[in-house]
Each structure stands twice: as C-alpha cells, then as structure tokens.
Amino acid sequence: MAWLDPSLLLLTAAGTLAGIYVGAIPGLSVTMAVSILISFTFSWDVNDALALMVGVYCGGVYGGSRTAILLNIPGAPAAIATAFDGFPLAQRGEAGRAIGVSTVISVMGGFIGVAALALAAPAVAEFALKFAPRDYLLLAIMGLLLVGSLSGESMAKGVFAGAFGVILGLVGMDPLTAEGRFTFGTVALLGGVHFVIAMIGFFGVSEALVQLHQIGVKPIKQDVSRILPSWSVIAKYIPLSIRTSIIGVFIGALPGTGGDIAALLAYDHAKRTVKNPSRPFGTGAYEGLIAPESANNAAIGGAYVPMLTLGIPGDAVTAVFIGALFIHGLKPGPMLMIETPHLFWFTVGNLVLANIFLLIFGLTGIRIFAKMVELPKGILVPAIIVLSVVGTYAIKNSLMDVYWMLGFGIFGYFLKMYGYQVGPIILGVILGPLMDESYRQAIISCRNDFGIFMLDLVTNPLSLVLTVAVIFMMINQTRLWPFFLRIFRRRT
C-alpha cells in the first residue's frame, strides 16, 4: 500500500496536526489552507501533495470544535452546532471532558464516513444526484426548523433572529439574476457578507462583550482529571453517533451542502430523538456535542464520494482538491475511478490514517487548551477581539469586513442582553441562500405553477419522504402535537 510509505505517513501526520490549528483559528479555513498548499506542492509528486492535503482537511474539520467549545467561537462553519452545547459545558468546568469526548466521537464519525466512501461510493453518489432543487428546499426548511429549538426564552425572538439571518445571507448580488440585493448601490456590498464574518461577530465578539459584565468574577475552575472518556460512556453514545454519522455522510455527499449543514441537521436530529439527555439541550448536553461532531467528520467521507466517483465537488474543500488533481495532470471525473483506481484507494487509506492521527493529536494537549478558559476575562476578552479581527481580515483581505464583524458583535451584544439568541441568525445566514436559490429553481422548473410544484412534492418518492418528514417536524414543534397524540391514544 502506497500510503504506508514512511514519508507519506509523516506528511499525513504533519497535515493533520497543522489542520487542527488551522481549524481552531477562526478565519483560517481549510479551503484557504488547501489552496495555498496547491502552490506549495506544485512540483511534488501527486501522492505526497494529496497526503498532506487530506491530513489538513481532516484536522481542520475537527479543529473547529476546539474554539467552539472553549470560547464560543466556532473555528470553522462545521463547528457552529458544536458551540450550542460545547460552550455551556466549558462554562461548567467540563471543557477537558467535552474535548475528549468530541475527539473520540469525531474519529468514529470520520471512520464511518471513510467506510461509506470505501464500500458504497457509487451508490451514494447516484442517490445524491437524485436530489432536485425542491429537495434541497425541503432540506433547508428542515434545517431552519431548528430555530424552534434554539430560540431560548421566546419563540418569536428566535424567529426574528432566524429571519434576520436569512436577510443577512441574501445581501449581495443574486447569483441567479445578477441583481443587487440590499446593496444600496455600492460595489463593496455586491459580494455579500461572508457567513464566517457573521459567525465571528455574532458568536465571538458579542460573547466577549457580554463577558465584560463579569470582569471581576473568578473564572470557573476546569476539571481536567477525566479527559479520556471511559469506554462505557462512549458505548452509551454509539447508537446516536452512528445515526448522526449517517446523516453526515449523506448531507456531505450532496453537492449543494457540506459539513456545516450536516452538523446542524444532526443536532436537530439528536434534539428530537434523545428523550433523556444528560442535561437539557443547550445547557451542556453531551448528546448535543456528539451529534454535530460525528456528523461533520463523517461528512468528509461523504464529500469525497461525488468528487472521486463523478468529479463533482461535495463541498468547498473538495472543489479545491479537484483543481489540484487537474494541476497534477489527472482528469477528475467519472473515469478517474476506472482509469486510476489506485488514487481512490490511496485517498481511502489516507483518510484512515488521518483519522488515526486525529485521535493521537486530538487527545494530547487538551489540558493546556482547557486551562485557556481559566485565564482572567481581562486577558481573554482582548485576545478574542484581536483574533477575531485578524481572522476576519484574512478571509478576503478586507478591512471593511472587519468593521462589519465588529458591528455584528455589538448588535449581537444588544440582542443577547434582551434575550434574543444568536444561533438562529447563523442558521439563517447559512440556510437562507440555499432556500432562496432552490425555491426559485424549483418554481421555475414548474414554470411558476404552484399546482405542479405541490404535485411534484407528493409524486416523487424522494420528495414525498422529505415532505412528510418536514410536516411531521413542524407538527411536532407546535401545540398540535399533544392533540394528535391524544387522538392516537384514544384510538388504540
């Protein structure tokens, strides 16, 4: 096996380690790192280049959870859902344990993703192609229903935040008609607001500002005595993490969605199906940490599925990988697996290795990370702000973005003070554009006829399943649910 070559082993390890830090630093993305590596590895052998990049990819997706748990700043979009329960855990002094559990579960999710890639890639890819625009619309609605569980004290405030997020996500040039939306006639706004900027502002800076209220308060002591979760703890969560990993694989394999949406849907799934979580969701439930962490790492294997079988990127990072293959003289496409099957197995082997290194690197040094939260707020808050500024700037080399980010931070502070949650905003920013686009594609496909649109929803088997699921989830969230249950019980 080529990937067992010691130099390749070393490259994968180096990539994974670097990836964890790239992922953990908000604003530095895996996409960016892999793009830079293309130039860096230009003259290398293609196997060496891929080994390094695969490591960075796996490490980066995992690394995002670090800052999400410790500082409430998701280091990468895929870690947004991790912050919902991860950060409350850190505030309870269980940061070490949370990172330990998330590492083991991430690696497990990663392995499930690789297994799906190795065993069922062609079938999964064909299934992913079946998703029509209307199905993406249904998926986006499903994700947006999560607003209901992230609303905090008032549903109305959650809905407000979610809708505001949608609007924020739509700022800029409409990709389908080249029309400016909320741009006030300026070119600067044509590019829209990068969602990572909104994420850093609303999560990171606003949280830092809220913490100014507790400036003199002594930080919570972190318990670092039990970092490695015991086998019995892990075993308890295995069924959930398998379910959410499967969600991750499929959502990752869909060309229009990636690890961020996979993690959000997985969180939603956990919230609906786990009857007795270790704590209520949103206050530090381990289930709420496990679901997104297994899903986003499983989504890596998923994203490789359409890339290796069809030459279609499963997410932004695999799009860059396709470019790298071109540059190295390969022809990514449906023939890649037929003409160069060794490349497929090389990638599979590399992903396995990267996940093993993830377990090793992920479990070392947790103590130091956890102790970071124990720093006095007077050091932590300025550090978060400088990191947010440099991270935001790095995305597009734009100072304008930095001003936006700080504006979001201050606005987010007021929202938080008045009981609005910021989670739904990010949900809206991510899902809004997907919803807008797929809604319009779906309705245009039916020549603007709502009748045909509705008919399509129930006549196509895949759409029907998704429609039923959406209706079920909607009823489940409203007061109608107990009513239905009562009728059902009376009958039986």
Place this chain on the structure above:
Amino acid sequence: MKRGLLLLVALLCGLFLVSAQAADYPDKDLQGVIMWGAGGATDNVTRAITPLVEPILGKQIVLINKPGGTGAISTQYVYSNPSDGYTLLFGAENPQVHRILELSDMDYKDFYPINILGRGVGVIVANNDTPWNSFKELVEDAQKRPGEIKMGSTGPGGLPYTVGAMTKSITNMDVTYVPFQGEGPGVTALLGGHVDFIPAGITAVREHIRAGRVKALAMVSAEPVPGLEDIPLITADFPEFEKYLPWGPFYGVWVKRDVPDDAKQVLVNAFKQGAADPKFQDFLKDFGTVSMNISGDEADAFLKKWQSVTCWMYEYAGATKVSPEKLGIPKP
C-alpha cells in the same frame, strides 16, 4: 591596478543602479487577486500558472481570492491599489459585461492585458434519457413543445446563459431556463435529470461525455476542437452561429492601465514564458481550454471584439440594463 579596476566596476554598478531604478521591478513580492473563489476555473488556471512565473520574476506572487459580484469586487479592489505593478488581477471574461448589467462601471478598458492565457469552448450536452441525437432535433422538439424543455442556465455572464441567448436569437426556441449558481451545479442537475440539457464549458463536461454519462449534441464552435473532433459543430446545422464565434470564457492576467511600461514589459515577458511552459500547456489541454498566450494590443483587440459580440447579443435577448449603444460599445 587591481584596485582601480574594482573602483571602476563599483562606479559602473552604481551608475547602472541609478539609471535603471525602474528596471529593478520587481523588488518585492507581488499580490495576485483572483476574482473567483477557491476551486473555480479561474482559481485553477491561476494556481497552475503562478508557480511557473514566480521563478522567472524572481519574486513570489501572493494569491488571494476576492470573489463577489462576478468579479466586480476584485476589479474595483485592484483598481483602488497603487499603479506600481505590484497588484495583478487574475480574472475571467465577466467584467466585460458588467457595464451593460450595471454591476460596475469598470471593465477591461481600465486594465492592461498582461496575458490572456486561454479560452474555453462551449458544448451543448443533454441528459441520456432525452430523445434527441442532435442539436437540430432538440430545436425542432422545443418548437413543438414550447416551454416544456428545461435548460440549465446561470446568471447573466455565465457561459450557459450566453449560449442560451445566442441560440434563442438564432433558433427562436422557447425553453424554460432554470438558473444555477454556476455551470458546475447546472451539470450536476443535468446528471440527475432535473434539467434536460445545458450548454457548458468543455472543462465541466468533458469527462462526463467520455464516460458516456451525458450526450454531446453540438460543439459551440466553428472549427473542431482537438481531441473532441467527433462532436458535431453547431455551425453544421445552423451556419448563422458563425457570426458569434469563436465565443467562450477566457482567463488571463491584468494590471492597471497606468502601470509604468517597464513593469508591464517585465510581466508580459514573464507570463509569456510561463504560459509557454509545457507543463502549463498540458494543464490547459486537460482542462479543455484553448491556449492563447496573447498580450498587449493583440489581447485588447480580442477583448473589444468579445465585448461587442456579447453585449449586443444580450441586447437582442433583452437582458441588458443599459444599452451597449449608450456605452459606446460598437456593433459587431
């Protein structure tokens, strides 16, 4: 004696340094702004050429992606930087239609073409389940069932959109245009059968054609493309297309017009040499792009012609916000 010689050499060197201050260019790293996101075609071409040009320039080109507004953001950003030749714009065809779409009042008239590296060719592909075997059959079917056939498209400026406008102006066929973010997602929808056909760049569909997953109906070109000779040319059935051809997306490098000539010359030479490198030529071939490697006036003429053809085609298709007439873009 020896000492005198040394002194002379030193003096000469000093003189040379003073007189050739501008010839020192580049004396620091350059910045390269890519107008599309990571993983896009422009990004791929850029990242393939820069490692070949860097050793010639002796400096690094630090690349950043500044996507947004189909390139309007990058164009404006590069324009707002000093005209010292240290900021390069790596772009595609898009700015040439920005003015008629009112996206920006800037296009390549404000920039000097260092090198137009290559251009893509469009091909019309259909889902395997559709009944047509040629573009002619598709057009006839579309005339029989107006609005029922779905074409994958993009926003204005994209290749599918433009070729769609071209075919509409010539065949007057009535199909439903389903827009996607780019041709990549459009081709994915074609593979899943959510649209019936799509005009796309060869890069995006070549491997799918080779694997038999889609069928190629016509090449949007007047002359055969090496390696894909067996795809019928669109001009065979519809010779009217010839007036628009060759048409396709292109990729290149620009600097601001008022960059000093010496710097322009250094860049032109470096990119000319880099683009001629067999490694880059192989890349272009795999990428389904026709190599151009032109610069200066030759490139400007190409850009002007491209703009006039495209803008007027958009005008006929009713897709413009400002008439090309008003902007002084001549009729083709």
Place this chain on the structure above:
Amino acid sequence: MGGLQTMDEDRKLRAGEDLFAWLMLGFSGFVLIQAYLISGFSSVDAPGTFPMGAAAVMVAASLSVLLKNRRLKAGQPITFKAELNRAAAAVLPRVFMVYCAIIVGYMLLIKPLHFFPASFAFLLISMVYLKGTGWFRSLMIATVMLGSIYIVFQYFFRVVLP
C-alpha cells in the same frame, strides 16, 4: 448568559426591552421596504420575492414580541426618560462603554498605524484597563500573541496584514 435557556413566560420585563423591541420593529419595516425595492411584486421567482417573505416574517415576529411584552408589563407607568436611564444602567455599564470606545479607536488606528503596532497598543491598554494582569505580563502576552499571529497569518498563510 450564553447558552442558558429559560422558558419563563412570567418574568419581569428587562429595562429598555420594550424600546428595543420597537427599534427592531422599525428595523424590520426598513428591511421590508428595501426588499420590496429589489423587484416589487413582479413574479413568484423574482430575486426580491424571498427576501420580502423573510422581511415580512421579521415584522411579524417583532410585532409578536411587542405583544408578549405587553403581557409581561407589570403596570408601573414610568416616563420615557426614566426608562432610558434604567436601560442604560443595565445594558450600557461604564466598562462596556469605555471598552467599546477602545475597540472603535483600535479599528480606526489599524490602517494608519498598521496592524501590529495598533494591535499591540490595543492589547496592552485593554489588558491593563480590564485589570487582566499587570503591565509586565501584559507586555509579554501581547508580544507572544502577536508573534504567533505573525508566524501563522503572515508567514504561513501569506496574508498581507494592513
């Protein structure tokens, strides 16, 4: 504050909460008008249709928040000015105001002073102001932090910092 969720329907209204809700309603109305201006009611697939829907949801949600606040209000009619003062005391404590001013100053100085000097000054001043630690340790922390930012961002990622 962060993740704590409380479903208390019968809590007291926060100082200035009603005012904020009114502001948000105004903001939503503004967004709705802007959304309408994109393409009006031209078609169900127009670029402005979906934004208008989302903006309408914002308006409806802010109205609902205002209604709920009405129910929460426990009488005690107070003047607008007193309410403002109460809100300012609760939401805009001195430390927040001063610190925001420091942040804005930092923002404005990034360009003229360049990133590293501006950040160094910002870190020093804010760590001392927030009583995080003494001058000497602040100096150490700022140096180490900016050093690592330099290595990671400017050296490895080749980000051209301002």
